[in-house]
Amino acid sequence: MESFVTQKEFFTTTTSLERKVNFWGEKTDRLEQKVDFLGEKIDQLGDKVDQIAQTLDDFIVITQQQFERTENNILFLKHETAANGDAIVRLSLKLDSETAAIRLQLTRTDERLDEMDKRFDIVDEKFDIIDERFEVVNKRFDMVDERLDGMDQRFDIVDRRFGVIDTFLGIPAWQE
Numbered sequence: 001m002e003s004f005v006t007q008k009e010f011f012t013t014t015t016s017l018e019r020k021v022n023f024w025g026e027k028t029d030r031l032e033q034k035v036d037f038l039g040e041k042i043d044q045l046g047d048k049v050d051q052i053a054q055t056l057d058d059f060i061v062i063t064q065q066q067f068e069r070t071e072n073n074i075l076f077l078k079h080e081t082a083a084n085g086d087a088i089v090r091l092s093l094k095l096d097s098e099t100a101a102i103r104l105q106l107t108r109t110d111e112r113l114d115e116m117d118k119r120f121d122i123v124d125e126k127f128d129i130i131d132e133r134f135e136v137v138n139k140r141f142d143m144v145d146e147r148l149d150g151m152d153q154r155f156d157i158v159d160r161r162f163g164v165i166d167t168f169l170g171i172p173a174w175q176e
Contacts, residue, residue, distance in 0.1 A: 017154060024151070028144055035137055042130060049123055056116055063109055070098050 077091045077098075166172070 031140055038133060045126055052119055070102050073098055
């Protein structure tokens with residue numbers, strides 16, 4: 001047989017449950033704010049990655065243009081060498097200097113690519129940290145869901161007790 005609860009006990013229990021629901025609602029809001037903040041950070045990191053990629057693309061285009069100009073100069077120098085035997089020494093020196101300039105440019109390109117690799121490694125590490133934080137947030141959401149399920153069960157018990165009280169007092173049952 002079920003025991004009856006006094007009105008004071010009933011309202012005390014209901015108020016306590018309402019406070020707990022409000023508390024978990026605030027907790028959920030704070031977790032959502034943290035998720036939004038992490039989303040903004042991810043967007044910022046994505047923007048930085050896009051900027052790095054655009055800089056790299058621009059650098060590649062400039063290097064290709066310089067290589068094409070140098071290649072045209074080499075072709076011109078070869079043609080001049082064939083046409084004018086007297087200028088062979090001067091053209092050979094110019095060809096050597098152009099080749100040295102290309103090698104220097106390629107060395108600089110390698111250095112910049114190494115810097116870009118380091119930056120991408122840093123970005124990867126930050127994404128790993130963000131992934132770990134999302135796992136923690138997801139676990140917290142799971143805990144909140146479990147607690148809300150428990151509160152649903154408690155509300156069901158309270159609803160049943162209301163039904164018993166209503167029946168005892170002769171009040172018609174709620175119609176849904």
